[in-house]
Amino acid sequence: MLKTFRIGGIHPPENKLSAGKKITPLAPPEQVIIPLSQHIGAPAAAVVKKGDPVRVGSLVGKANGFVSANIHSSVSGKVSKIDDALDASGYRRPAIFIDVEGDEWEESIDRTETFVREKAVTAEQIIQRITEAGIVGLGGATFPTQVKLTPPPGSKAEILIINAAECEPYLTADHTLMLEKGEEVLTGTSLLMKAIHVTKAVIGIENNKKDAISHLQRLAANYKGIEVMALKTQYPQGGEKQLIDSIIRRQVKSGALPISVGAVVQNVGTAFAVYEAVMKNKPLIERIVTVTGKAVTNASNFRVRIGTPIQKLIDAAGGLPEGTGKIIGGGPMMGKALISTDVPVAKGSSGVLILSEEEARRKPMMDCIRCAKCVNVCPMGINPTTLMTATEFTNWELAEKNHITDCIECGSCTYTCPANRPLLDYIRLGKGKVMGIIRSRKA
Incomplete structure (x- = not known):
């Protein structure tokens, strides 16, 4: 029997319309807008100014704190301004606007397609390179990767889990990446294992991606x-705590981090x-983004430069369909x-979903x-309707007591509600308020 998490879950229609579509490189636009906050934690501090020339891979924002x-x-091109931009x-948040001129890369970046399996690097060097390259979690949470790789004192990692559930x-985007870059994914996994000093890693993939499972199992x-493990297709299988429960049958307690269960x-x-960061000396400057929707002419998986306006991706997928009602950044469950469409692609941009007015x-x-x-x-075993009521009546004590x-924010509650109540909308609002109260209390 396929493994899955033990509490809750749903199975919405999969609608993987772009499955099987190869990764298509998208040419750089005329101008990119690079937000200085593309991650959880403190925004980066700009280290360039108007008029400065830059190349592909040039540092333009320096990490401004531990997280x-x-x-x-x-x-490559010239910084036209540093100003607020919609994300x-x-x-509107601070961003660096760069007018594109040519495509000159930093000479230190290995641009060849040659696969590199081995390199003499220590755990410390791996973490240092990840830090320098600005790598963050690309599943959507965008937590700085180097922070996850340095557990707090008294904590020790026992296993690395690679979230390939999608x-x-x-x-x-992840499905296509596994099929086309399997060796690179496995080498990256080995580097992460070395960085946290573990000897075991499990790549968890939902069973609706049988080709990716068999491909990676053969390479692994x-x-x-x-180990490459097939998991039951059940949303939200890719939730961090749900994935841990599925693979090692350990549940992370309320308020605790995954490292608490190793x-x-x-x-x-x-x-x-x-x-790419360790073996090719390439910083995080592009990513795979799915552009999809039932009315989209050419649902695709694009390799896109960070900072590219979303409109460029929509144009490459055949343009905005007539009767479009909403454009979602991400997927239908957790996306917003x-x-x-001038919003730029950021490190956490996994998809662009176009819905009709009816949808x-x-x-x-x-x-x-x-x-x-x-x-x-x-x-998560909490009571969404109680949390919505607590938010409606601004009862923040009740919301906190009930683990808001x-x-x-998986959206399972809203999806399943027969009364069409916007449970997640209210919970998101209340969660932000309660987290602010907790921060103030600690300060």
Whole structure:
């Protein structure tokens, strides 16, 4: 029997429309907008100014704290300005605007397609290179990778888990990456194992990607300590705590980190980025992004430079379909609606989903009928309807008491609610408020 997590979960229609589509490189745009905050933690501090020339791979933003990440130019050209720009959150934040001129790369970057399997590097050198390259979690959370690789005192990693579930409907960027860059993913996994001093790694893949499972299993036979595990197709299988439960049958307690059960979890895209950073000296300047939707002419998986406007991806996929109702950054479950197609691709941009007006239209909200479906499907074992009520009435004490900060924002509750209640919308609002209260209390 295929393994899965033990609490909650759903199985929405998969709609993997771009599965089987090879990675298509997208040419750099005329201008990129590179946000200085593309990660959890403190925004990077700009180290360039208006008029400065840059190359592909030049450092343009320096990590500004322990939980922060370097930012690099994804193009060559000249800095036109440093100003606020819209990002995927809908807020205006500091960004570096670069006018593109040619495509000159930093000479230290190995641009060849030659696969590099071995390199004499220590664990410390691996972490240092990851830090310098600005690698963050590419599954969406964008947590700086070097921080995850340096557990707090008293904690010790026992196993590395590579999240290759890609449980979000529609998205296929990770699936395609595994098929086309399997050796690089496995080498990146080996480097991560070495960095945290473990001898075992498991790559967890949902069973709806049988070709990727068989491909990586065949390749992994030549990599010591790496197992490729097929998992039940069940959303949100790619949730960090759910994946740990599925693979090693350990549950992370409320408020605790995965390292508390001996696990370090990294996304499969992050493993590939680590390979490029360590073996090719390439910073995180591009990523794979799925552009999809039932009305999209050419649903695709693009390799895109960071900072490219979303509109360029939509154009490459055949343009915006007539009758579009909403454009989502990410997938339909955890993604958020974009307010403009000028929003740039960032390190955490996994997909662009285009929904028709009919698909995007919300049904009228009705009164809660106390059916408890939302409770049954919640993978964190919390009560979504109680948390929505607490947020509605600004009862932050009740919200905190009922573990609102444990919510992983997977959207299973909203998806399953027969009364069409926007449970996740309210919980996100309340979670942000309660986390702010907790920070103030600690300060």
